[in-house]
Each structure stands twice: as C-alpha cells, then as structure tokens.
Amino acid sequence: MALKLTRKILVNPCFISCNSFQLLVGLNSNHDTRVFLSKGSGGFRGSDVLCKPRFFCPVTCLERLSWEGSTHAVLLTKIENSLKELKLDEAWETFNDFKRLYGFPNHLLVSRFITQLSYSSSPHWLQKACDLVMIVSKEKSYHLQPDILAKLILSLARAQMPIPSSTILRLMLEKEILPPINVLWLVFQHMVKTEVGTCVASNLLVQICDYYIRFCSEKSHYANFLKPDTMIFNLVLDACVRFASSLKGQQIIELMSKTGVVADAHSIDIIAQIHEMNGHRDELKKFKDHIAPLPVPLVSHYQQFYECLLSLHFKFDDIDAAAELVLEMNRSRESHPIGELRKDYQKPRFVPIGSQNLRNGLKIQIVPELLQKDSALIAEGKSDLIMYRDKKLCPSNRALAKLINGYKKHGKINELSKFLLSLKRELCSSGGSSLFSDVIDACITLGWLEIAHDILEDMESSGDPLGLSTYMALLTAYYKRNMSREGNILLKQMRKVGLVLNLSDEIVISKNAPENVGRSSLCINESSSICQPSLMESLVREISEAEKAISPILYELNSSIYFFSKAKMMGDALKIYRRMQEMKIQPTVHTFAYLVCGYSSLKLYRDITILWGDIKKAMESRNLSMSSDLYALLLLNFLQGGYFERVMEVIGYMKKGSMYIDKWMYKSEYLKIHKNLYRSLKASQARTEAQGKRLDHVKAFKKWAGID
Template identity: 45%
Template sequence: GESPSSALKNPPVRRNAPPRSRVLSMGGAKHTLARPLLHHSNPPWPPPRAPLAGRRCHLSRTPLRPNLTWEGTRPRAPGAPASSRSKALLGRLALALKAQRVGEAWAAFDALRASGALLPSQALVAGLITASSYSSGARLLPRAYGLALALWRRRPDLLHYDSLARLALTLARAQMAEPAATVLRIMLECGKLPPPPLWSSAISHLARTPAGSHLASAILIELCECFLRCPASSKRSKMTKPDTTLFNLVLDSCLRFGSPLKAQQVIDLMPKVGVVADASSIVAIARVYEMNGHRDDLRRLKPPVDSASSVLLDRHYQQFYDCLLSLHLKFNDIEAAGGLVLDLYRRRSESGTKRAVGKPCMVQVGSGNLKTGCKMLVEPTLLRHDFVVEPECHSGLIVFTNGRLVLSHKAVAKLVDGYIRHGKVRELSELLVSIHKVVGTLVEASLSTDVIVACVELGWLQTAHDILDDMESAGDAAPEAMYALLLMAYCKRNLLGEAKVLLRQMREGGLLVNLSDEKAISLCLSGELPVNRNVFHGTNLVGGSCLAEFLDKEAGEDESGVHLTYEFNSSIFFFCKARMMDDAMKTFRRMQERKVQATVQTFSHLINGYSSLEMYREITILWGEVKRRLEVGILPADRDLLECLLWNFIRGGYFERVMEIVCYMENCDMHADKWKFKREFLKLHKHLYRNLSISNARTDAQSKRLEHVKALRKWVGIDRVKGSN
C-alpha cells in the first residue's frame, strides 16, 4: 500500500541487493526503473493496459517498483558469477520462449530485472522481441517496441538486426507508423542492417497513410545518405543501397498524398545512388515533374519512352504523355503541344510495324550546363511485376482506347482554343491535315470534322471557313457535309455575302453546280440541301457535339496568368540551381511587379538556393513573404515547404522562427518528423544553453533566445527526461 513517492524516500531493504555504485547513471544523476530509460523524438507510447493510442508504454506488464534498478551499463564479464536466482530466471525465460509462452517470458524478464541481476543475453532478448512481435496479444507489441528503444539507448550491443527487422515489419503492418520508422532508424544508426528486401516490405506498409508516407520518404533519404557515406566496396554499402522498387514505392506514396517537393528530393537521389529507373519510375517521375513544372527535365525522358514498343507499354505510358502535354499547355507552348499530338498519331500508325525496342540509356537530370546535374540510367521497357503503377489519366488529356493512345475531347478543346487565342488558325489546319495524312483513313478524318462542327456550333464561322480553305489548299478537302453545315450557318445568321462566297468555292469543287445562289440559300433555310450526311453519323448537330461543349468551357476560362507562373518558376529554378541568387530574386521581384502569384514551388526553389549557400538570414526574409501569404490564404499550407524552412532555421540558429513554424504546424494539425529535427539540432547545437536558465540571461534578447531554445529542446524531446540528452 506504500506510494511510489514514499518508496523512493524509504527503499525497502533487500537481500543480495546490488551495490549502490552499480546503479545506472548519466550526467551524474542516478536513474531508477521508474524513470523512462530512453527519450526519443516520437511521442510517449501508451501503457499496455490501455488502448494502443494515447498512453505511455512501460517495459513491463505492471508498473515497475521505483526503488528497483537496472544494471545495464556494461556487459557481463565472461567469467562473472550469477546468482542462483538469476540463473533460474534465465532458464525460465529461455524455456518460456522455447515453448512460445510469451506472457511467462515477460514475467521472467520482469522478475530478472526486479532482482537487479544482469540482463539476459542477446539471443534471449532477441527471442523476446521476436516472440512479442508475432504474438496475438495487443499489449505485447508496444512492450517489445519499448524494450527495443530502451536497449538502443543503454545497451545497443544486446540488439540483433533480425529481431529489430521483425519488430519494424510488424509495427508497419499494424499501421504504427512512428514506432516502425523509429525502429528502422535505430537499425540504420546502430549499423544493425537487415537484408535489403526488408526495407521495401516495411516501407510498402508505411506508405499507405499520409503520416507513414512522410516518414517513409524521410527514411529513404536517410538510407541514401548512409549509402553515399560508405565505401563502395564495403558490406554496409551493399546492405544500404536502395533498389528501384523502394524508390517506386516512395514516389507513388508521395504522389498519392500530395508531396511533390519531397518526391523531387527522392528523384534527385536516384542518379547519385545509381538506381535504374524502370517503366514505373519513369511514369512517377513524369507526374512529379508535371506537378513541379519541370518541363525541360520531362522532355529529356521522351526519346527513350518513344522508343518503347508494345500495347502494354503504350497503355502504361499514357500518363507520361498526359503529363507532357499538360505541361506544354500550361507553358502556353501551343507549337510543342501540337508536335506532341502529331507524334502520338505517328506512334499509332507505327503500332503494327516493327519499331525500335527501347534500350537502356542515360538521361540528364537537372541542367546539363550546371555542375549539379547528373545522369540517370533508364530502362523504358523494364516493367517489373512486383510494382506496377495503375494506368490512370490524371489530367484527362490522353486516353487509351482500342489498344491506342488518343486525344480526349478535353485535350482537343485545349489545343484548338490555344491555336485560336494565338491567332494561328493556319497552323491548326496544318496540324489537322498532317494527322489525316499520317493516319490515312476516313474514320480518323473525324478529328478535323469534329473541330469544324464545334466551331460552327459555337458561332466561330470565320474560323471554320479558314480551316476549310486551308485544308482545300493543302489538297485534303473536307467532306462536302462540312461545307453544307457552314453554308446553313451563314444563311441562318443572314450572312448572305459570306454564304455566296462559300457557294462559289463549293461549285469550284463540283458541289451544287446546278443550283443558283438563291435556290441554294432557300434549300439551306428549309433544311433540304442535297448533300451526303453519312459523315455526320454519331455527331449531334442539333444539341452540339461533345467537343463543342468542352471548347465552349475552355473559351470561357481565363488562364492567361497560369503560363506566366510556370515560366517565372522555371527561370527561378534554373538560377537557384546555378546558385545565381541575385538573378533569382530579380526574377521573383519581376513576378511580383506583374501581379503573378508565387506558388509553393517558387518559394521552395528560392529556399533551396539560399540553403545551398548557407544564407539563412535571407531565408528568414522569405519566411516573412510566405507567412503573409499564408495569413491571407493565397498560398496553401504545404508541410514539405514548412519543414524545409524549419530545417534551415535550425541549421542557422534562428530559433524564434523555428517555434513560429512549429506553432503554425501544430495549429494546422500537421505531422512533423521530430526525429529529423532533433538529430539536426544535436549535431549543431547539442550543448547550446544546456545548463543555463532564463535568469542567467543578461539582456531581453538573450532571455527570449534562451526561451526559444528551451522550447525547441522540449518539442523535439531532448529535455523531456533530465539527463537523457
């Protein structure tokens, strides 16, 4: 009935108690088992008697007596004697594990610790963690996790990679993202590396939730950093090199949960690590480039993709061409968009012939004129069975029908609207004629007829007339029904002068040669003009074709500022990669002068550029720009951007700015990877103000800085347990 506080003041006398000098201590302070044995960046784990969410997990089934100690500062000497009770408990633990009685094993382990004896061997500890990981008991998995954390902090020599790997995989399967990520990071830091396939297995489960995806990408980046630090011929290098499947899993999860900035970091690591980009990688990379506006990088992937052959690959690369066409249109590059469309129709015409099989080749990642650029090996025909991206068209511009890639009505509408806005009707006509010649069938002539019908239904009669004239001049005259349709539209709008000009052209082509102008106009108004209407089969001339509806919608949207945003961002990105920050900021100011709204990508490019030069003060100025836009709601709150700012401010020592971002992220209920920030803080500012209090500050500025440092240490978890840092 004695309370824990009274037990601490008056510890009971025990026989065979270990000497007081053997009590675990750190920083001159003694620690009992009532205190947590490890402080880490993740939130405290819940107790085993409660539901798994929201409570602290102890290392034993019942709360440990506060007057008992754990002698775990160093391993037992080979010849060190053990008490008979300790031997009995060790034997009981071994037998319970052998019989798979996990509850009895934990009871023996708790009794062993309560007796003050040395810890079990590595094999027994590994067996206990493994058995708890595979047990059906809901309370045992968090206990195994807590034990692994404590041992990592105090006795990492007792941890084994196999038991940690099983624990991490089980936690990931149970969707315990932070505990699973913590165990994976422990393995990475301790050098207890599992077989390479485990990384993919664990991350495949982690990447199913937004928080898990965020942690999975961070772990992959840390894994790549570890690999790049190792000698190429070392065993550690072979164990830490991530494979293509691992990159594909992380890229796909970043795309699903809207983290294009994090995905870009992952892509930049692929050529450095030497990973081969397969067909799935290429599609994922294309989607990331499309979201970030990196059109030049995406263009470099087109030649190897064009060389890939087969119906399966055509269907797979639907997303690639969709992303590339979308970027051409966003950059307002209508000529490039038209060229891509023509290439797609040529690809269709060659589908029945033997095409060159795509071979592995090197593709430049980043600008070839910059030292920061590097080359990545791509295999466009390599479509792995262990990971396949589901073909789906995100922009809805390219569709896969009857074994071929075709333009959707949305894509045709954007293309036609772009040509008309630029006053390039002749170029539009040339494109339609070229497509007709490439395909060479009457069925494919429906593209040109659909365009003419849509223009007529929207009242763009002069545009339709120009297309008819251009096609006739190119020797590829449109069907006679198109002329009749335009003639009827002229007559209904009482544009008789234009109608007579069109009638003259029709007679020169051998149409309506026996009818006078008045008779032809009369028949048009009555709907009895004698023309061949078979070409209208499947087209709704009365209610308007589907293309006309899309074209009307496109014409009503004002996207004049979109292409300016992409063009400015592209220039800023180039200057930042080249570390030409003065030019980048001049471009940013021009962007502001022209009232073009900066995006998340704009600030990401600028922050990364300044970060590469360690110009953290300039980043604080950018944070002011970002904060103002966040407050008025013209910039979306992006976790990757905020974490990038947070990381740079920790490196630069701007702790007040750090806590501003921390408060904002907490208010927005954003998950923050505290492990990463804790590691960065300890690497650069481990002993900063560690033993000072606010009363030691001489000025108000020092007092505030000390307060912010203390708040940061508490947030990442360094000061949660006294002496644990």
C-alpha cells in the same frame, strides 16, 4: 509492503535456524508469498528458534539461496510457459516483475519475447514490442539480432504503424545495418499507403541515402549494405505523387542521381508526374529524346509521360509545341519485336538535372527499356489528354479542345487547319476520317462560324474538301443567323467543288434542312478518341476553365527562378522574384521553395529568415496556401542555421494546420549540429537579453524534440 516484511522476518537470524527447517519461497506475479516449513531429522524444537548467531547462515547468503535462487528460476519458468501458451498479458506482467527484481533476463529470452510480440496482430502488443526494443537498446550490453528487429519492423508496417516501425528501422540504421532488401520493399510498400507513412518513408529514404553517400566518400565496405534500389525509390516517388508531395518528390529524384540508382520505365513515368506538378517543363523535355525512339511494344507504357509533357505545354501556353508533340508521338514507329532492342539497351543514359551547362550539376541515370516484371508498384496515372488506340497514342477530345481553343485565342486558324490535316493522316485507322467534320460541327455549335468557314477553305486549298453534310451544317447556321452574305459565299464554294447543281436547288436544300443539321447525332465510337458530342462538351469546359487558369507567365517566372537557384545564381533568382512582385503576380509555394533551396545550397540561412517574412505576409493575406513540404524545408534550414525562434514559429504553424512533424529527423539534425549548444549555460548566466531569449527557444525545442 507484505512482501518486504515477510522477507525481513524470514531471513532474521534471531528467529531462524539453518538446521531446524528448510525455507522455500515461491513468488507468483501477484506477489503471493508462501512459506513452507518442514521438520528436520531431529524434529522441531522450540529451543532451536532462539540460538546463537554462530549456528546461522549469513543474511546475504540466506537471501541468495532461499529468495533469489528460487524466485529467479520461478519467474523465468513462468515467462517461458506464458510465451509457449501465448498468454501475452501474463508474460508481460511476469517480465516486468522479473525486471524490477533482477533487471533484464538473458538475451535469448528477451529476443524470444520480442519475436512473440511481433507475431501479434494487435497494435497494443506491437507497440509494447517497440517500447521493449527501445528500452533494451539503451542497455549497452544487449545486442538484438537484426532478423528479430526486421520481423518487428515489418509487423509494425503491416499494422499501419509507420512511426514506431521507422523508429526501429532508424535504430538499425544508427548501427549501420538494414533489413534484407526484400523486407525493405514490403516495409516501404506498407508505409506509403498513408500520408503520414509517406512522410516518414521519404525521410527514412533520405537518411539511408545520406549514410550511403557518407560511406562511399569514406570508401567503407558498409556502403554496399545500405544502398537502396530502384523499387524503393519508385514506391516513395509514387506516394509523393498520390499525396501531392511534389517538393519532397523532387528531393528524392535528386537523391537517385546522387546515389547512382538507375531509373527504370516506372521511375520515368512517376518522375514525369512530379515534374508536371512542379511545372518543370524543361526538365521533362530532356527525357523525350530517349523515349521517342522506343519500339511499339513500349509505346503504351509511356502514355503517362506524354500526358504530363503535353499538359505542361498547355500550362505554358505553347500551342505550337503541344501540336508538334501530338503529331510526333503518333508518327509511325518501326514495329520490331521487343527482343530486337538496341544491343546496349541496358546501358544507362544520363539526363541532367537543372542546367546542362553546370560543371558539377547532377545527372540521373535512366534505362527507358527496363520494365521490372516483379515490381510491387501499381502506378495509377490520369489519362485526360492522351489515349491509347490501335497501338498508337492519340489526343483525347480534351486535348483537341485545348488545341482548338489555343489556336483560336492566338488567331492561328491556318495553323490549326494544317495541324488537323496532319493529324487526320496519322489517325487514318483511329477515327481520323471524321476528324474535320467533328471539329467544324463543334465550332458551329459554339457559334464560331468564321473559324468553321476558314477550316473548310483550308481543306479545299489542300485538295481534300469535305462532304456535303459539313457544308450544309455551316450553310444552315448562316441562314439561321441571317448571315446571307456569308451564306452566298459558301454556296459559291459548294458549286465550285461540285456539291450543288444550281442556286435554286441550294436555296431549297438550305431552307428545308432539318433543325439538327450541324449537331451530329453520332454515338461514341469505342475505337476512336474523336467524337463530336464529347469534343463539343470538352470545348465548352475548356473555355470555362481557361478563364480561371493560372497565368502562363507565372510558370515562366518560376522556371527561371528554379534555373538560377539550381545554378546558385541567387542574385538573378532574386531579380526575377522582385519582378514578380512589381507585376503583382503572387508567388506560389514553388516560388518560395526554389528560393529556399537556392539559399540553402549556399548556407545563406539569414536570407531564408528574410524570405520567411514574405511567406508569412502572403499567408496572412490568404494569397498563399502553404504545404507541409515547404514548412518542413523551412524548419530544417532554420534548425541548421541555429534560428531557434523561427524553428518554434514554424512548428507552431504546422501544429495549427494539424500537419505531421517527423520529430526524430529534427532531433537527429540537432544532435548532429548543436549537440553541445548551451549545455551548461543557465538562464541567469546569459550575458545579454538576446542570448537569454535564444536560450529559452533552444530549451523549448529540446523539450519538444525529447532531448535530455
């Protein structure tokens, strides 16, 4: 008020003479106004105060010369000095004063101010920089340089502020520009360190790919500047694995195919983990033929791939396939230098996604030999089933326990013996010599005496009988359990292979056998993945977990639904789904996700609303643990189909579960599809009650998304 009153008094022509004194006004950030009067050449005279209007400058002219001119310059100077002295508080306050009086300062100063804020390590000032960019972006006459925005995006990402970082990046994307690829690497690398950042980064990558695909279809030269590379895909895919976002990971894999980005060795390992999480055994088997012929130097890198494929064989209860894989990965590879790879090793090979018979099916390009040395990705996979020993991939005790228990469950002891014999030959330098004795000792400890005996007989038939200690372990176990008949049969076998001289010797030996016979006291050998105590413990654990394991039938049915949904054969997919309900098998998140994707590919959004009813019933009965991936998939499809009541319903569930929702993505989707929906229609103008309710839901969504 004082500032306005001072201006009004000082510029009133009834009190001021233009030749009697000079008016100087200085305005600081606290609006402290100082007025300096200096005498003219004729001195100060009272008669000069009141004079005729014709001797005075016009009001507007005087304001421009005395007020605007000096204040404008003073404020600009103060902003520049504050930035030089790194006084961001003072610079921000003065900047706001200037903006209130004159609007934005010149383009160079605004850019400099944003840059200075970007160099701050304080989240407070970084957020201020983001806010300033958002305000400036609304001014049509302003165009901030991409390098300035790139600096801010990277600073926000480093400060673990993925949401404002993505906001600025999306602004650039709308203008069809992106930061340099090396800056994007760093931005994504910092974003994917958190779950929220991973959600934002994956959605960003989807948007970038959508722009790229659209520009390619339009044959625009902008496409070359927007294509993401393998590194960015790897960073996002790896984050999807770490935060169990497998459905989003599947979407990213398909985008690699659509954009023509080549998958390298790192990509294949991460893709394998995503397929394992989704139960896509058939998808993973397609990669095996391209990986099996790789030379020895690359074998260790694909330990994770074989881990995932073997795990899926066990989940599907396909013991024969699991055993075959273990033997195949251990078969001697021709050891030749890495430099002697096939001449066309850099030429991509194509792996189908979904059915190989689909005419317009997707195919991802892979180069299994390609290992990028400058990769910023540090993949951390599990090593539960496969170990790397002596330049070979060997089964761990956990894997052996699963195989032994699987063969026992199916009554295939003869096949187990054949497998162990083949594995022994492969592991001759990696612990294979003690393999049979360790397995038999573990079976004896668990009371599986018949199985141990069958394995001994199979070894005899193969012409490779075991040593005396193994026979004595089983013999002792027979006599302790008063199984003299079986013990006598074993004694005859021992005599037949020349292990004892006469019956009396045998009885003496068996009666005086120490208590710990059959319980190997071997210590863990670091050079071998086969160790009796660990194997026995693994068997105990496997027996316990097998009772709680998900039924293999569920994996089979889900695979069928996935296959039919990818082929857009929703009638067949629905039949499988109905069969699951008849069999009282509870559908999983993946079951519903595959059905939603199938309906979405045909734009059958109404069918998704019907499926949503089944999903809610499953949640209410606590038979389904929902994921943010499935919620996001439903939300996007309901928005595309215009089912705003369902949209708000899903948003409510996500809020209740404290799940992050990427508002920008759904806001953009709304503006792309429903921009003019009910724009001028008022509630009082609704023709029916249903239309009135829909209008209310649309308004609720627009309010939530921040759409004016």
